[in-house]
Amino acid sequence: MNAKQHFSIETHNCLQFEKNFEANDVKCVEKKNKDTKKCDFCEVKISNVLEITKCDMCSLIFCLNHRHPEGHKCKVLNEQESKRNVVEVKKRANKVVDAPKGTKGAKNEALAKRVAFMKLKQTAKGVASLPVEERVYFNVTFEENTKPFYLSKEWTIGKCVDWLANQFN
Numbered sequence: 001m002n003a004k005q006h007f008s009i010e011t012h013n014c015l016q017f018e019k020n021f022e023a024n025d026v027k028c029v030e031k032k033n034k035d036t037k038k039c040d041f042c043e044v045k046i047s048n049v050l051e052i053t054k055c056d057m058c059s060l061i062f063c064l065n066h067r068h069p070e071g072h073k074c075k076v077l078n079e080q081e082s083k084r085n086v087v088e089v090k091k092r093a094n095k096v097v098d099a100p101k102g103t104k105g106a107k108n109e110a111l112a113k114r115v116a117f118m119k120l121k122q123t124a125k126g127v128a129s130l131p132v133e134e135r136v137y138f139n140v141t142f143e144e145n146t147k148p149f150y151l152s153k154e155w156t157i158g159k160c161v162d163w164l165a166n167q168f169n
Contacts, residue, residue, distance in 0.1 A: 039063040041072040125167075126150035142168045 036047045040060040046052050053067040054060070057076040066072040120137050126149050135150040142164075149167065151160050 037061050039066060041066040120148050121150075124148040124150045127152070127163075140164055140168075 036045050037052055038045055039062050041062055042065070044063055046063055051064050053062055053064065055062060055067075055069060055072065055074060057069055058074050060072070062072050069077040117137070120139065124137050125147070126135065130150070130152050134152050134154060136153045137148065137150045139146055140149050145168070147167070149164065151163065155163075
């Protein structure tokens with residue numbers, strides 16, 4: 001028998017095929033997907049690679065519903081927020097501690113205000129040519145920088161703002 005005739009099983013009754021076919025029984029086995037992962041938050045199985053995300057902060061694997069740090073209550077994010085809160089509380093506490101102590105009683109309050117105003121007049125800067133009767137004293141705060149100044153009560157608001165802007169640069 002030549003090779004052309006042996007090409008197809010159906011053209012002749014091939015005995016070799018029947019022997020080989022029975023010896024090599026083919027079993028169909030369903031392929032298991034090894035890439036199946038579980039969401040570390042809700043434990044849902046995820047087989048599609050496009051639906052899997054890894055958190056940049058805690059390096060855990062999540063489904064698309066829990067991909068954001070807030071969505072899976074990320075421990076690293078919570079730790080960072082708590083550290084920020086501690087720093088803010090410390091800053092506020094330092095401001096309270098550094099705040100000047102209040103004086104007690106009406107007499108002491110009035111005296112304290114007069115003393116504070118006298119200190120303001122001593123340290124205030126302004127246009128030296130202004131007469132003392134025309135001066136108005138201020139503590140001006142700009143970008144966490146407070147300086148004492150005096151201005152003329154005859155000046156317009158615009159002129160005052162321009163002059164103060166030049167002083168703070």
